[in-house]
Amino acid sequence: MTTEQQTRRIPPTLEEVAATAGVSRSTVSRVVNGSTQVSPEVLAAVTAAIEQLNYVPNRAARSLANRQTMAIALVVPEETTRFFGDPYFAAVVHGIAHAIESSDYVLNLQLASPFAPSAKMTKYLLGGNVDGAIVISHHSGDHFLATLGDTLPVVFGGRPLHPDEHNSYFVDVDNAAAAEMGTNHLIELGRKRIAIIAGPADMPAGMDRTDGWRRALQSAGLPQNLIVHGDFSMVSGARSMRELLDRDPELDAVFVASDLMATGAVSVLRERGRSIPGDVAVVGFDDSPAAIGGDIQLTTVHQPSMEMGEKMAEMLLRLLRGEPTEREWIMQTRMVMRESA
Amino acid sequence: MTTEQQTRRIPPTLEEVAATAGVSRSTVSRVVNGSTQVSPEVLAAVTAAIEQLNYVPNRAARSLANRQTMAIALVVPEETTRFFGDPYFAAVVHGIAHAIESSDYVLNLQLASPFAPSAKMTKYLLGGNVDGAIVISHHSGDHFLATLGDTLPVVFGGRPLHPDEHNSYFVDVDNAAAAEMGTNHLIELGRKRIAIIAGPADMPAGMDRTDGWRRALQSAGLPQNLIVHGDFSMVSGARSMRELLDRDPELDAVFVASDLMATGAVSVLRERGRSIPGDVAVVGFDDSPAAIGGDIQLTTVHQPSMEMGEKMAEMLLRLLRGEPTEREWIMQTRMVMRESA
DNA sequence: CTGAAAGCGCTTACAG
DNA sequence: CTGAAAGCGCTTACAG
Numbered sequence: 001m002t003t004e005q006q007t008r009r010i011p012p013t014l015e016e017v018a019a020t021a022g023v024s025r026s027t028v029s030r031v032v033n034g035s036t037q038v039s040p041e042v043l044a045a046v047t048a049a050i051e052q053l054n055y056v057p058n059r060a061a062r063s064l065a066n067r068q069t070m071a072i073a074l075v076v077p078e079e080t081t082r083f084f085g086d087p088y089f090a091a092v093v094h095g096i097a098h099a100i101e102s103s104d105y106v107l108n109l110q111l112a113s114p115f116a117p118s119a120k121m122t123k124y125l126l127g128g129n130v131d132g133a134i135v136i137s138h139h140s141g142d143h144f145l146a147t148l149g150d151t152l153p154v155v156f157g158g159r160p161l162h163p164d165e166h167n168s169y170f171v172d173v174d175n176a177a178a179a180e181m182g183t184n185h186l187i188e189l190g191r192k193r194i195a196i197i198a199g200p201a202d203m204p205a206g207m208d209r210t211d212g213w214r215r216a217l218q219s220a221g222l223p224q225n226l227i228v229h230g231d232f233s234m235v236s237g238a239r240s241m242r243e244l245l246d247r248d249p250e251l252d253a254v255f256v257a258s259d260l261m262a263t264g265a266v267s268v269l270r271e272r273g274r275s276i277p278g279d280v281a282v283v284g285f286d287d288s289p290a291a292i293g294g295d296i297q298l299t300t301v302h303q304p305s306m307e308m309g310e311k312m313a314e315m316l317l318r319l320l321r322g323e324p325t326e327r328e329w330i331m332q333t334r335m336v337m338r339e340s341a
Numbered sequence: 342m343t344t345e346q347q348t349r350r351i352p353p354t355l356e357e358v359a360a361t362a363g364v365s366r367s368t369v370s371r372v373v374n375g376s377t378q379v380s381p382e383v384l385a386a387v388t389a390a391i392e393q394l395n396y397v398p399n400r401a402a403r404s405l406a407n408r409q410t411m412a413i414a415l416v417v418p419e420e421t422t423r424f425f426g427d428p429y430f431a432a433v434v435h436g437i438a439h440a441i442e443s444s445d446y447v448l449n450l451q452l453a454s455p456f457a458p459s460a461k462m463t464k465y466l467l468g469g470n471v472d473g474a475i476v477i478s479h480h481s482g483d484h485f486l487a488t489l490g491d492t493l494p495v496v497f498g499g500r501p502l503h504p505d506e507h508n509s510y511f512v513d514v515d516n517a518a519a520a521e522m523g524t525n526h527l528i529e530l531g532r533k534r535i536a537i538i539a540g541p542a543d544m545p546a547g548m549d550r551t552d553g554w555r556r557a558l559q560s561a562g563l564p565q566n567l568i569v570h571g572d573f574s575m576v577s578g579a580r581s582m583r584e585l586l587d588r589d590p591e592l593d594a595v596f597v598a599s600d601l602m603a604t605g606a607v608s609v610l611r612e613r614g615r616s617i618p619g620d621v622a623v624v625g626f627d628d629s630p631a632a633i634g635g636d637i638q639l640t641t642v643h644q645p646s647m648e649m650g651e652k653m654a655e656m657l658l659r660l661l662r663g664e665p666t667e668r669e670w671i672m673q674t675r676m677v678m679r680e681s682a
Numbered sequence: 683c684t685g686a687a688a689g690c691g692c693t694t695a696c697a698g
Numbered sequence: 699c700t701g702a703a704a705g706c707g708c709t710t711a712c713a714g
Contacts, residue, residue, distance in 0.1 A: 001525045013467050013691055024701045026348065028692060035568045037699060056468035060404035061691030080438070081630060084431030087422065094421040101461065106470070109415065109450040120442065127397035128352050129447070142485065234634055267636050289422060293575055295608050311700045354707055370709060380683060400709030405690045531695045 021049035032057055035277070046330035054223040062151070065333065072316060073125055073133040075110045077142060078261055082233060086260050088305050089136065092157060095309025098135060103317055105131070117144040126151060126324035132316045137256045139202050153319040155312050159204050159328070169319065171311045171329040173303045175205050179212025182283045182301040183255045185335055189281055191253035195226035196238040199257040206232075209257045209285065226251060230261045234290075237264025244273055254279055259284040259291040262298055266340070270295075281341035297338035305330050353394040362390035373398055397458040413441065413657060414466060414474040417452045417485060424452070424573060427601050428629035429646050433498060437475060437648025446472070458485040467492060473657050480543050480648055489638055494660040496653050500669070502546050510660065511653045512670040514612055514644045516546050523624045523642040524596045526676055527569060528561045532594035532595025536567030536604055538581040540598040547573075550626065551596045566603065571602045575631075578602030582609040594622040594682070600631040607681070611636075622682035638679035645672050 014032070018025045023042055030038050031046045040048075046314070063069050074096065076083050083089050085196045100107055106132060110121055123149060125133060132153035138161060145152060146161070148154050149168050156170040186194050199206025210227070217224045228243050232235030237256060241264065256262035261285035263298055266276060274280045276296055284291055287302035311329050318325040355373070359366045364383055370389045371379050379387075390396070404410050408513040414435065417424050424430050441448055441557060448580045449471060451462055466474060466489060473494035476486055479502060487502070489495050490509050527535050537554045540547025551568070560632055569584050571577030578597060581606065597603035603625035607617060615621045625632055628643035654669050659666040 025692080026694085027699090033693085039699060054466055058405070058691050059468075059470050060401045060410065061706090062693075063401035064399070064405050064708080065691080065693040067706075071449075079430050080435040081428065084425055084434070085428060085630065087426060090421050090425030091427070094452070097421070097450070101459070106465070107439070107450045108412075109448045110444075111435070113694075118442070124398055124447070129400050148708090155702080213695095264634075269713055271636060289426070293605075295612055355709095366708080367685055367710085368683090371684090372711075374709085378683060383683080399707050402690090403709075406707080406709040410691075596683085 010059070012054075012055050015056050017046065017049045017053055018108070020053065021045045022326070033157040043339065059180075061063070069129060070105050071108050071130045071133050073110050073124075073130040073314075074107045075112060075133055075135045075145065076123075076137075077112045077114050077145060078137055079114065080111060082231070086232060086258070087290050088258065088260075088286050091288065091310075092136060092306035092309035093280045093282060094214070095306040095311075096313045097309075098306075099310045099313030099317070099327055105317070105320075115142055116141050116206065117143060121131050124244055132314050132320050134316055138204055139200075147282070153316060155175035155319070157317045159208075161204055167327060169315055169325065169327050171308050171315065171331065172205075173308075173331050173333045175208035176212035176215065178301045178303065179209035179255065179285070181212075181333070181335060183213045183216035184220075185299070186253040186255060186283055186341060187216060187222070187255070187278075191281055191340060192222060193250070193251040193253065194222060195228070196246045197237055197244070197250050197254060197256040197261050198229045200231050201229055204259060207270065213255050218287055226254075230257070230270065232261060233260045234260050234264040237261030237289055238268045240266040245274075246271075254280060255283050255285075257285050257287045259286040259300055260338075262300070263290050265295050266294060266298075267294055277341045280315070283341045289334050291336075291338070296340055299338045299341040300336050301333055302336045303333050307331060352399070353396050355396075355398070358387065358390045358394055361394065362387045369632065387401030392456055404570055410470060410472050411446050412471045413446045413654075414449045414451050414471040416466075416474055416476045417478075418453045418455050419440065419450060419478060420455065420488060421639035424472075425571070426575070427573060427599070428631050429601075429627050432629065432646035433435045433477060433650035433653075435646040436652075437440050437654045438650075439494065439647075441652045442501075442575070442657070446658070448663075450464060453650065455480050457484055460485070462478075464533075467509065473661050475653050475657055479545055480541075496650065496657045496658060496660070498653055500549075501619050503547055509655055509665065510668050512649050512672065513546075514672050514674050516554035519642045519644065520550035520596065520626070521557045521664075522553075522674070522676060523626065524554045524557035526640070527594040527596060527622055527624055527682060528557060528563070530594070530618075530623055530682060533564060534567065534589060534592040534594065535571070536585045536589070536595040538578055538585070538595060538602050539570045541572050542570055543598070547598060547637060554596050565596075573602060574600045575601050575605040578605030579609045579613060580605075582606035585602040586610075586613055586615075591598065597623060597625050599637055599657060600625040600627040600629045603641070603681075604631050604635050604655050607635060609636055616678070618682045624682045628677050632679070637681055640679045640682040641677050642674055644674050648672060 014025050014028050016027045073144045077245040086110050136157045138158040159172045160168045198210045214224050284298040284300035287300045291298040291300045315325050355366050355369050355626050361370045429628045479499040500513045501509045539551045569580045569581040587675050625639040625641035628641045632639040632641045656666050
């Protein structure tokens with residue numbers, strides 16, 4: 001019989017490092033934690049010992065002693081398919097992961113349903129298992145997440161639904177202004193029947209973009225009746241476009257609250273024989289890979305998704321270090337002109 | 342000045358539970374860990390105390406004492422955009438998260454580049470920070486991940502590239518047989534010029550599906566010259582389709598190694614005026630949401646992605662518990678007939 | 683079935 | 699600048 005034993009060598013401890021460096025454990029601890037209160041010679045000796053033994057501090061022991069877990073929860077209150085299906089999230093998570101990468105923290109993935117926080121997650125988040133949390137998108141109705149910030153350092157992606165309800169930290173763009181800009185572009189093109197495929201009505205980003213669209217049309221004295229809500233997915237974009245076309249076959253433009261939905265909308269427009277932007281001009285939102293993945297390159301409102309993720313992580317890191325941090329951080333958007341409008 | 346102090350109440354300890362229940366710490370520990378060696382009365386008393394104090398065991402202390410981290414690394418050796426862009430991964434991660442959810446483990450997300458393991462990740466994985474790892478997809482060239490299983494319990498999504506190199510645990514489908522089945526469907530349709538948009542040549546799944554396509558054509562005495570490699574992304578599917586069409590404008594079928602690539606291929610086929618499946622029949626692979634998201638519903642080879650994720654997690658959980666586990670687990674595939682072939 | 687005691691590997695005042 | 703000592707909150711043989 002072959003030896004199935006995994007010879008998992010037991011890792012060296014602080015104690016051993018101290019012994020081989022000929023100093024006390026306190027001193028090793030100091031150099032490991034970058035204290036300046038160490039003489040150059042000792043520093044060198046300890047560093048050498050660490051190197052030699054290939055020492056890595058034990059996370060659990062450290063956490064127990066200093067009451068920090070060095071873990072951050074990445075809470076995703078979205079359906080898995082939506083989370084993974086939207087390039088917007090990819091960019092945000094990329095930014096978060098990138099910013100965390102250069103810290104000592106690790107990211108604990110917490111997939112959650114949009115509304116019901118599981119008992120396990122509640123316990124986990126409140127049970128001292130993480131030092132902080134990043135909540136990647138906002139829905140109303142999730143009171144637990146909304147008030148999580150009272151108990152734990154939390155930064156949100158997107159503004160809270162009720163600004164007065166709690167003092168959240170968050171990063172966002174001015175969704176209303178951005179949507180107004182996108183809609184104005186359509187207006188400047190001379191379009192008169194400008195529809196919107198809006199986001200979910202229970203999400204601030206969804207509501208605000210709708211407001212921006214409305215504002216632009218109002219200023220221009222154009223009708224604001226052509227509105228259908230999607231859920232940010234491609235299929236909902238297609239479904240919404242069909243409904244819009246059925247309601248007004250003569251519409252000549254559509255502002256879509258996400259590029260992914262715009263992709264779905266575009267395929268329906270072509271299916272129905274509309275030329276883009278000739279018959280119908282379309283402006284998307286996000287400037288995600290979805291905007292350039294299809295047959296027709298989308299004109300869209302760019303938001304710096306990856307940078308937003310980075311900023312979210314940076315804010316949380318500052319909070320965790322006790323450094324002063326702005327409560328909200330609003331990033332710039334801009335029009336990106338391509339083929340569809 | 343308002344009190345900005347976060348009154349973060351300090352959580353109750355085992356000690357306190359013991360005190361209020363009137364027993365020793367050992368006993369509380371036993372009931373917390375589900376030992377049967379406890380009298381009913383004591384069990385009731387302790388349970389009540391836990392309930393009353395809202396006690397949650399301290400993870401760090403526990404880890405330190407029993408040398409388990411209760412954490413599992415979810416290693417994703419893919420570009421972020423690809424990882425998030427492919428519904429296949431969404432399903433796998435969903436399955437993993439679901440299986441882990443009912444355990445006491447948490448999932449540490451480790452986004453990695455396909456080839457270069459970062460120093461931080463290496464340290465993390467090897468530094469005793471996790472009890473095990475799930476590596477979600479396989480590339481050749483990544484020697485570090487390939488041999489990670491020698492040091493840590495690891496289960497892979499997809500077979501290892503060099504079966505002899507190490508005794509990995511993995512779950513997979515028979516990609517070659519599955520691709521052969523898909524290609525045979527095209528052959529039975531009477532198609533004669535059957536191309537393939539293959540996966541990356543450095544991934545077992547890519548290679549095996551190509552082999553299956555080849556095998557089917559060989560058996561049928563059909564030419565195997567129409568092959569182009571994509572990278573499983575939609576845009577690569579589109580690009581590959583263009584190249585294929587340029588090489589043989591008369592091709593009448595294409596087997597595509599993933600639904601996402603098939604989506605890209607379909608849009609190019611329509612762009613070039615080909616009817617589907619009239620002029621060109623297409624068969625995809627995965628049966629992911631991508632297969633039914635587009636204008637034309639894809640006929641495809643179904644693989645049980647979510648179940649594969651669940652199985653991966655279950656295998657790792659068994660390994661961690663020291664329970665006997667099969668080294669490999671091959672799941673069933675099947676044809677799903679829809680519009681495209 | 684239950685408890686006293688040692689130990690897990692760190693950090694952190696406190697002296698010096 | 700450095701060390702001895704206590705303590706973080708658990709688990710786990712070992713007795714009884």
